[in-house]
Amino acid sequence: MSNIYKEITINGLWKQNTGVVQLLGLCPTLAVTTSAVNGLSLGLATALVMAAANGSVSPVRKLVPNEIRVPVFILVIATLVTVIDLSINAFAHPLHKVLGIFIPLIVVNCIVLARVESFAAKNTTVPSMLDGFMMGSGLMLVLGLLGAIRELVGKGTILSGLDLVFGPVAKQLMWTSTDYHGLLLAVLPPGAFLGLGSLIAIRNWIEIRNTAKTNAATPTLKTSLSH
Amino acid sequence: MSDSIVKHTSKTAITMIAFAFIGTALLAYVFEITRAPIEASEAEARLALFKQILPESAYDNDLLKQVIKIAPSELLGNHLPTEANIATLNHKAAGIILEAVAHDGYSGDIKLLIAIRADGSISGVRVLAHKETPGLGDYIDVARGNWIKLFNNESLAKTPAKLWQVKKDGGKFDYMVGATITPRAVVKAVLKAVQFFELNKDTLFADSRNVATENTGLIHKHKD
Numbered sequence: 001m002s003n004i005y006k007e008i009t010i011n012g013l014w015k016q017n018t019g020v021v022q023l024l025g026l027c028p029t030l031a032v033t034t035s036a037v038n039g040l041s042l043g044l045a046t047a048l049v050m051a052a053a054n055g056s057v058s059p060v061r062k063l064v065p066n067e068i069r070v071p072v073f074i075l076v077i078a079t080l081v082t083v084i085d086l087s088i089n090a091f092a093h094p095l096h097k098v099l100g101i102f103i104p105l106i107v108v109n110c111i112v113l114a115r116v117e118s119f120a121a122k123n124t125t126v127p128s129m130l131d132g133f134m135m136g137s138g139l140m141l142v143l144g145l146l147g148a149i150r151e152l153v154g155k156g157t158i159l160s161g162l163d164l165v166f167g168p169v170a171k172q173l174m175w176t177s178t179d180y181h182g183l184l185l186a187v188l189p190p191g192a193f194l195g196l197g198s199l200i201a202i203r204n205w206i207e208i209r210n211t212a213k214t215n216a217a218t219p220t221l222k223t224s225l226s227h
Numbered sequence: 228m229s230d231s232i233v234k235h236t237s238k239t240a241i242t243m244i245a246f247a248f249i250g251t252a253l254l255a256y257v258f259e260i261t262r263a264p265i266e267a268s269e270a271e272a273r274l275a276l277f278k279q280i281l282p283e284s285a286y287d288n289d290l291l292k293q294v295i296k297i298a299p300s301e302l303l304g305n306h307l308p309t310e311a312n313i314a315t316l317n318h319k320a321a322g323i324i325l326e327a328v329a330h331d332g333y334s335g336d337i338k339l340l341i342a343i344r345a346d347g348s349i350s351g352v353r354v355l356a357h358k359e360t361p362g363l364g365d366y367i368d369v370a371r372g373n374w375i376k377l378f379n380n381e382s383l384a385k386t387p388a389k390l391w392q393v394k395k396d397g398g399k400f401d402y403m404v405g406a407t408i409t410p411r412a413v414v415k416a417v418l419k420a421v422q423f424f425e426l427n428k429d430t431l432f433a434d435s436r437n438v439a440t441e442n443t444g445l446i447h448k449h450k451d
Contacts, residue, residue: 064246065239072246079250083257090261093268154361184362 004127012134019142020200024111029143030192032102034154037161039147042099043140045084047133049106052080054120054132061121073116074107081107098161111135146195154186277312277324279369280342280351286314286321295431297325302423304328304336304416311431320345320432323424326355329416333408334358337367341378341420345432348382352417357409364409374410377401383421391418 018024028046033039056076057064064072085103089096096103106112115135120128151157156177185191270291277290293313299305305328312324322344329337335358342350352375354368366372377400392398393410402410424431 063242065235065242068239068243071243075246075250079253082254086257086261086265090264090268093265093272097272182362184360187361 005130008127008131009134012131012136012138013141014138016135017138017142017203018111018135019139019146020196020203022111022114023200024114025109025139026196028102028105028109029139029146029196030189032099033143033147033150033192033195034187035151035157035161036144036148036159038098039143039145040140041095042102043136043143045088045099045103046106046109046112047136047140049077049080049084050112050115050132050136051129052084052132053077053112053116055125055129056080057116057120058123058125058128069121070113070117073113073121077112077116078107111139142196142199146192146199149195149198150186150191153183154188154191155182156180276340276353276355277342280340280353281314281322281324282350285344285350286316288313288315290314290324297431300423302419302426304330304419313432314342322350323431325420325424327416327420327423329412331408331415332357332359332412333364333406334360337409337412337416339413339416339420341417343421343424345428346382347384347421347425347428348380349378349417349421350380351376352378352413354413359409360406364406366403366406367409367413374401374403375413378417381417381421383425388418388422391415 012018016022019029025046028042032042053073053076057073081104084106085096088099088103115132119131123131148158151160158175160174160176162173186195273291281290290312293315294310295313296308297303297311298308303309303325305326309326311326313320314322314324322342324340324342327339327341329339337357337359338355340353340355342352344350354375357365357367359365359367366374369375386399390397390399391414393400393402393407393414395402395407396411398414400410400414
């Protein structure tokens with residue numbers, strides 16, 4: 001049983017990572033990641049929407065006739081996104097100002113519908129929620145990492161704007177370089193493409209190295225046995 | 228056969244309606260419970276912005292309630308009616324907070340919030356929204372530099388209209404090398420807003436006297 005959960009987690013965070021493997025939801029990935037805080041916040045909102053969407057579609061999946069499943073799924077996702085949008089606006093207003101226009105766009109982010117359609121519509125509630133959350137978290141990691149890279153290279157700061165999310169206390173965690181004024185390119189749209197490209201390359205490199213290692217390990221084992 | 232089609236179709240339709248109904252009900256509920264906090268935080272954010280350009284000691288009324296509508300004006304650069312907040316001190320007009328738009332920035336419109344004291348001098352200017360190049364033109368934003376504070380205490384009485392230009396064009400306002408278009412647009416928009424104020428101040432504040440009791444007012448005045 002726990003095996004399924006482990007697999008879902010690994011799939012979401014690494015093997016099927018939405019940001020760098022499936023390359024779904026590129027619009028927010030490229031547009032929002034001008035800072036680590038922006039990326040992480042939108043990633044978190046997406047992960048919550050995905051968990052909630054998967055969690056609410058899965059229990060009713062047998063009630064929904066096949067013909068109207070897509071409209072119903074979209075309806076559920078749109079409702080949840082609006083609920084989250086209103087809640088962020090009410091309880092984290094400064095953050096809403098930063099992410100404002102991107103939150104409604106979660107509705108059209110194809111990963112949300114993709115996971116509802118390919119996972120929640122076929123599986124039970126708890127694994128579905130975990131799948132949604134892990135897929136979303138995988139995206140959140142990519143958004144956060146890409147945001148951090150662009151922010152550091154482009155502006156010479158780390159975690160700037162954290163106080164928008166956690167209040168003035170969080171200002172202590174922010175770090176600003178004193179003598180580096182930033183490479184403008186990284187904050188502009190090309191920086192998003194370059195950064196994402198590098199992340200994909202790094203992930204592929206690690207993956208290839210791991211496969212090579214396991215492939216190399218097996219024959220060595222055989223030869224050592226034959227001797 | 229046709230019976231089963233009808234049955235199937237209506238079942239599908241009813242399911243769709245049921246989901247739409249549940250969704251709508253949930254949305255209505257969440258909208259209702261978040262409305263007050265959203266309004267409160269929007270008002271708070273607005274007041275915090277006002278505080279940056281008009282010190283609290285300059286007025287004693289509720290800025291958010293003393294609102295007048297201003298018809299679109301070429302001088303303010305807007306195409307739709309905007310709202311202006313009137314500040315009063317001891318029931319006398321103390322100043323006004325105007326919204327203005329500069330259309331000739333480097334990239335898209337620059338929205339400005341300008342506080343003008345009753346004597347025609349500028350109390351402060353802030354950029355509400357802009358799409359200028361990060362790192363180049365964005366020093367007009369107070370988060371990126373103090374340039375916008377050059378307007379503090381400026382007035383037409385102090386600086387004649389022809390000096391309301393960046394230094395490169397023979398005016399008195401500093402700018403940063405490499406990004407002249409942005410400050411040029413902002414200076415022009417602020418000048419036009421001050422001119423708008425000078426032309427209309429009697430109407431603006433006359434209206435505010437009525438507003439003080441009624442809280443609403445309309446100015447329909449086309450300057451073109």
